[in-house]
Amino acid sequence: MLPHDPLNIIISGVGGQGNILASDLLSRTFCEQGWHISVGETYGATQRGGSVVSHLRLSRRHAYGPLIPLGEAHILIGFEPLEVLRILREYGHADVRVVMNDRPLPPLEALQGQSAYPSLDALKAAIGGMSRQLVVVPGTRLAQEAGNAQAQNVVMVGAFAGLGWIPLEKGAYLQPIEGLFSGTKLAVNRKAFELGYQAGQRQ
Amino acid sequence: MMSGNEAAARGAVEAGVQVVASYPGSPSVQVLECLAAVAREREIYAEWSINEKVALEVAAAGSLAGLRALAVMKADGLNVALDFLTTLPLSGIRGGLVLIVSDDPGAHSSVKEEDTRYLAVPAHIPLLEPTTPADTRDMIAWAFELSEKCALPVMVRLVTRICHARGNVTLQPIHAGSQTPRFDPDPGYITAARFHGRAHERLDNLLPLYAAAPFNPYTGPADPELTIVAGGVSHCYALEAVERLAAGDRVGILRVGTLWPFPEAPVLAVLRRSRRVLFLEEIEPFIEEQTKLVAAEHAAELGPLEFLGRRTGQVPWVQKARGMGEMDPDIATRALAAALDIPFEQGATRSAEAQAALDDLPMPLRQPSFCAGCPHRAAYWAIKSALAMDGRQGFALGDIGCYALGVMPTGYQAIRTVHSMGSGVGLAAGFGKLRAMGLDQPVVAVIGDSTFYHSGIPPLLNAKTTGADYLCIVLDNGTTAMTGHQPHPGCGVDALGDPTSAMPIADLVRKLEIPLTVGDPYDVHGTVAAILELLQRGGLQVLLLQQPCALQALKGDKRRKVTVDPERCRGDACGCGRLCSRVFACPANTWDSAAGRAVIDEVVCAGCGVCAALCPEGAILVEPPQGDAHAAP
Numbered sequence: 001m002l003p004h005d006p007l008n009i010i011i012s013g014v015g016g017q018g019n020i021l022a023s024d025l026l027s028r029t030f031c032e033q034g035w036h037i038s039v040g041e042t043y044g045a046t047q048r049g050g051s052v053v054s055h056l057r058l059s060r061r062h063a064y065g066p067l068i069p070l071g072e073a074h075i076l077i078g079f080e081p082l083e084v085l086r087i088l089r090e091y092g093h094a095d096v097r098v099v100m101n102d103r104p105l106p107p108l109e110a111l112q113g114q115s116a117y118p119s120l121d122a123l124k125a126a127i128g129g130m131s132r133q134l135v136v137v138p139g140t141r142l143a144q145e146a147g148n149a150q151a152q153n154v155v156m157v158g159a160f161a162g163l164g165w166i167p168l169e170k171g172a173y174l175q176p177i178e179g180l181f182s183g184t185k186l187a188v189n190r191k192a193f194e195l196g197y198q199a200g201q202r203q
Numbered sequence: 204m205m206s207g208n209e210a211a212a213r214g215a216v217e218a219g220v221q222v223v224a225s226y227p228g229s230p231s232v233q234v235l236e237c238l239a240a241v242a243r244e245r246e247i248y249a250e251w252s253i254n255e256k257v258a259l260e261v262a263a264a265g266s267l268a269g270l271r272a273l274a275v276m277k278a279d280g281l282n283v284a285l286d287f288l289t290t291l292p293l294s295g296i297r298g299g300l301v302l303i304v305s306d307d308p309g310a311h312s313s314v315k316e317e318d319t320r321y322l323a324v325p326a327h328i329p330l331l332e333p334t335t336p337a338d339t340r341d342m343i344a345w346a347f348e349l350s351e352k353c354a355l356p357v358m359v360r361l362v363t364r365i366c367h368a369r370g371n372v373t374l375q376p377i378h379a380g381s382q383t384p385r386f387d388p389d390p391g392y393i394t395a396a397r398f399h400g401r402a403h404e405r406l407d408n409l410l411p412l413y414a415a416a417p418f419n420p421y422t423g424p425a426d427p428e429l430t431i432v433a434g435g436v437s438h439c440y441a442l443e444a445v446e447r448l449a450a451g452d453r454v455g456i457l458r459v460g461t462l463w464p465f466p467e468a469p470v471l472a473v474l475r476r477s478r479r480v481l482f483l484e485e486i487e488p489f490i491e492e493q494t495k496l497v498a499a500e501h502a503a504e505l506g507p508l509e510f511l512g513r514r515t516g517q518v519p520w521v522q523k524a525r526g527m528g529e530m531d532p533d534i535a536t537r538a539l540a541a542a543l544d545i546p547f548e549q550g551a552t553r554s555a556e557a558q559a560a561l562d563d564l565p566m567p568l569r570q571p572s573f574c575a576g577c578p579h580r581a582a583y584w585a586i587k588s589a590l591a592m593d594g595r596q597g598f599a600l601g602d603i604g605c606y607a608l609g610v611m612p613t614g615y616q617a618i619r620t621v622h623s624m625g626s627g628v629g630l631a632a633g634f635g636k637l638r639a640m641g642l643d644q645p646v647v648a649v650i651g652d653s654t655f656y657h658s659g660i661p662p663l664l665n666a667k668t669t670g671a672d673y674l675c676i677v678l679d680n681g682t683t684a685m686t687g688h689q690p691h692p693g694c695g696v697d698a699l700g701d702p703t704s705a706m707p708i709a710d711l712v713r714k715l716e717i718p719l720t721v722g723d724p725y726d727v728h729g730t731v732a733a734i735l736e737l738l739q740r741g742g743l744q745v746l747l748l749q750q751p752c753a754l755q756a757l758k759g760d761k762r763r764k765v766t767v768d769p770e771r772c773r774g775d776a777c778g779c780g781r782l783c784s785r786v787f788a789c790p791a792n793t794w795d796s797a798a799g800r801a802v803i804d805e806v807v808c809a810g811c812g813v814c815a816a817l818c819p820e821g822a823i824l825v826e827p828p829q830g831d832a833h834a835a836p
Contacts, residue, residue: 016574016754024204027369031204038335038439039204039369042311042524049572049613049790063335065439066368069447069532070549082567089561105807106793107569108613112785115567126564129557140806149806 001167002035002058004095008068009056012087013079014105015049018153022077023054025157028176029168030058040066049108051083058166076131077160079139079152080105081123088130098131099159099200101139101152135163137199146192154189155196162200170197205372207365210336211303212237213372214343215273216245218299219380222265223249224258226657227686228277229312230366231305235275236689239698245379251689251698254624254657255280256287259302263291263356266300267392268384271347275303278317279603279623283658285322292327292355292402294392298382299347300356302328307363308485309529312685314603314621316526318486323358323463327402329409330463331418332360334438336370342418342460344375349412353405360462362485364436364529406464413461419469423455429479429542430455432470434462434490437483440535447536448545465493474498474505481542482512483535486528511542572613575791576753576809579606582678582724583614584787584813586647589734590617597645597738599676600627600634604651605685606678613788618649625650625658628675632662635671635743645738646673653683653691655708666743667715674737674744677708678724680752688755712745724748727816753809763810764826765791767801771822774799783814783823 009026013019020041027037040055057064073091078084078100088098102120110117118126128134137159143152154177161173174193181189205213211234215223223242225235235249242249248265252258255276265272276284281304288302306320307313323330331346333339342359350357413419423430423445431454433441438458445454457473459466473480474497482491491512498508511517518538520527533549540547553561573580583606590597601609601618602625609618620630631648650659655677663675683689690696695705712719722733730748737744750756775781783792783801791808794801801822803814815823 014569015571024369027204031371037204037369037371040364041367041369043367049569049574051569063337063370063439065436065443065532066364066370067440067531069443069536083569085564086566086569103806105790107567108572108788108790109567109570111790111793112612112788113781116565117567118564122564126561129560130553144806 002060003165004074005061006057006059006064007075007166008073008093009058009075009077010068010073010087010091011054011056011077011079012083013052014083015043015052017052017079018150019043019052019054019079022153022157023056025154025173025176025180027056029172030056032172032175033168035060036063038064038066051086053087075165077156079156081120081127082107082117084127085123088127092130096131097133097165098127099135099137099156099163100127101156102136103140103152135159135200135203137196139196142195142199143192146195147188151188151192154192158193158196159200162197163203204369205336206233206367206369207336207339207361208233209237210340210372211343211361213374214340215301216241217340217375217377218344218347219271219378220273220347221247221270221380221382222262222272223247223275224252224261225275226252226255226258226280227683227689228280228305229686230307230363231275231277231303231361232686232689234303235698242699249698251691253692255284259284259287263287263296263300265384266296266298268298268386270298270382270384271380272298273301273303276305277313278304278306278319279313281319281322283624285326288328288356289326290394292405293394293396293398295354295398296350296356296392299350301343301346301350302356302358303343303361304358305361305363305366306486308526309363309524310526311363311524314607316486316528318489318528320360320462320489321487327406328355328463329353329357329406329461330360331357331460332435332462333365333460334436334458336365336368337372339365340372345416349409352412353409355402355405360435362435368436409464410466410468413466414468416461418460419458419466421455421457421469421473424452425476427455427477428453429481430457430473430477431481431483431539432457432459432473432490432494433483434459435485437485437530437535440530440532441483443532444536444539448540448543448547450539450543450545453543454539459490462489465497467497470494470497471501474501474508478507479509479511479542481538482510482518483530485530488513511538517542570611570613571608572611572788572790573605573608574753574809575789575807576757576811578680578724578748578750578753579609579614579678580789581727581811581813582676582730582748583609583617585724585727585730585734586649586676587615587617589731589738590645590647592731592735593645593738595643595645597647599647599649600630601649602627602654604654606649606651609649624654625662628659629662629665631673631675632666632669632671635666635673636669638672648673648675650675650677652677652679652681652693652708656692660711663717664715667717670743672742674734674746676734676746676748679708679747679749681749682752682755684752684754688752709747712747717743717745719745719747721747721749724750725811725813727813753811757809757811761828762808763812763828764805765803765808765810765812765815766824767803768822768824769798769800771820772800773820777820779819783818787814787817789814
């Protein structure tokens with residue numbers, strides 16, 4: 001059921017995009033399968049507009065440390081294209097599959113004109129060239145459609161689920177969302193997940 | 204699934220903790236948050252204290268009254284609490300007292316990498332370090348027992364990769380604490396130097412308990428070619444390195460979980476088994492040094508040994524994040540491969556062509572920056588502008604918190620010193636007395652609200668009584684923002700969210716009879732004028748800049764819609780140098796390259812409207828909040 005053991009998943013984004021919620025949702029889903037899960041979150045001062053990275057490691061044998069070795073990420077879920085490239089360069093396994101939100105968030109250095117933000121086409125070409133499969137999802141647009149641009153993290157969780165790279169039932173991914181949210185937030189997140197799931201399934 | 208912080212809280216609840224106190228510091232903030240969330244149900248007293256020394260004192264009071272108690276702080280905070288901590292083993296304690304200290308290898312959310320393991324030694328207290336979240340639960344629960352057995356506070360060192368890691372944790376039953384607190388005044392708890400010997404004796408008595416506990420296991424062959432001695436999360440990396448190199452039949456691993464007093468017996472057993480020892484640990488070479496002491500004491504018996512570690516260079520310091528003390532599976536595997544002479548290649552392999560294409564692509568760094576709408580950005584803009592307009596080469600002194608980003612481009616590099624909590628105000632108290640000796644530059648100290656309570660008041664009072672001459676600017680966003688919005692004494696709510704009496708900064712400053720000016724950082728022009736006037740006036744002054752943290756205040760419907768009028772924005776023809784995006788540099792102020800005009804990213808924008816006040820063409824428009832058209836701006 002796991003294409004590699006340990007299976008290493010990275011979620012990469014920018015402070016404020018909701019990396020930790022996404023890794024929390026996925027790790028709860030995986031935990032329910034009875035697997036050993038280790039998650040390492042890199043945030044802190046860096047969460048103020050810096051890069052945020054979550055490492056998820058799944059194994060049926062035993063628990064691993066919270067950090068994925070270089071060149072050993074099998075799946076990358078990216079919330080921001082430049083951050084996907086940054087992580088992929090160092091961590092991408094020869095067999096890596098990538099699902100990413102296409103919405104750029106230029107860092108301060110690019111805003112201030114010290115360095116250019118690469119064009120989206122150039123980023124897609126470079127990322128595609130380094131991965132076995134690249135799936136691009138309009139995550140922020142779908143989240144806006146679901147009612148809140150912030151829910152792009154849940155859209156991307158949905159897209160990952162829909163792609164079936166880890167073949168679990170849709171309900172297994174939805175369960176932690178139903179457990180964590182209620183009311184309007186649940187409605188928005190359920191819709192965000194659904195829109196992402198459909199986008200993933202269309203691939 | 205639990206984080207290390209949640210597992211620590213769970214371990215404390217299972218052990219029947221009744222009193223917990225902390226001052227928020229990454230990476231261990233969530234420990235008290237978790238305990239506060241169950242405090243009512245479990246009849247636990249939980250508080251956010253004004254600083255770490257008071258937190259440890261509040262917890263110690265619980266212990267002296269016979270209850271199990273916990274204090275939580277980051278490494279920097281231990282320095283604040285250290286004076287009190289070093290007295291406790293001399294006075295003695297009663298209920299189990301556990302101190303969680305979180306170190307930050309890599310300095311992910313700290314200004315320095317401090318290895319607090321060394322501080323357990325002069326404090327004469329036992330020290331433990333877990334390897335995973337599950338192990339954290341086990342160790343914290345055991346630490347309370349240990350503390351009562353040896354009548355010493357027990358320190359548990361957590362690191363970022365434990366606190367902010369998550370893993371499967373098996374829960375144990377909760378033994379609710381139900382002691383009625385009672386203080387026994389006879390004989391009391393008096394610190395006296397004559398008890399120094401008793402503290403050493405109590406530490407020595409721990410070694411048999413360490414030997415009986417499962418925290419120093421050896422795994423591997425009976426006669427290994429090399430043994431890895433690892434502490435904390437590095438133990439996970441040691442296991443993985445051996446697995447990756449398929450070296451299980453050549454390498455043994457000793458985990459040292461009870462770090463002080465140093466467990467000589469299992470270490471000596473390792474030295475007898477193998478001639479070569481490799482050390483994996485985070486920040487400084489503590490285990491390495493202690494092992495060498497054991498080896499030196501048994502040199503005649505052991506003969507020549509080879510030690511591979513940080514001190515000897517085989518385990519290199521690698522610059523990662525902002526520090527160099529963090530361990531990872533790659534450093535561990537490389538060091539082991541080199542020691543065993545096993546070829547090891549790592550990292551992504553790609554064709555020369557693909558690499559060349561990558562090298563051509565620009566890769567802007569993503570440095571931390573103030574959030575969109577952050578009042579600190581506006582405040583630093585005003586400070587920088589006012590100091591420039593004043594023209595006397597005035598300078599600003601800062602300290603740690605979100606506003607430490609004032610040293611970076613996002614804060615226009617406005618502050619020129621950063622040290623520890625409150626140290627900007629303290630340095631200013633010194634600079635402000637150098638006037639008589641000829642210092643003619645204006646001095647500005649910048650401090651956040653939570654830090655002001657933590658350690659800003661004594662230096663300010665010092666300045667008041669010595670007559671130091673400076674402007675103290677308090678950036679009051681109404682919360683402890685850096686660590687995730689914990690309340691402080693100005694908030695009027697406690698750790699459980701219940702209302703409590705508040706002591707506003709303005710009242711305090713007035714009571715100290717220091718001239719006070721209150722302003723709104725979003726009113727940039729007004730703030731520049733106020734700073735200029737206060738600098739000209741001279742003497743000790745406090746400027747309180749109040750505006751709630753944008754992450755809390757400017758959410759959802761409360762946001763005002765900010766747009767650029769493309770007719771009024773003149774693009775690069777304006778001559779402003781793209782003031783909004785390039786100079787003010789809020790992440791919501793972006794640039795439409797196709798149109799050659801400024802544009803607001805509505806997903807990112809918090810609606811503070813500061814850029815609208817700065818735009819020389821008045822091209823940025825601010826609409827009332829979407830949810831309430833009648834609300835005041």
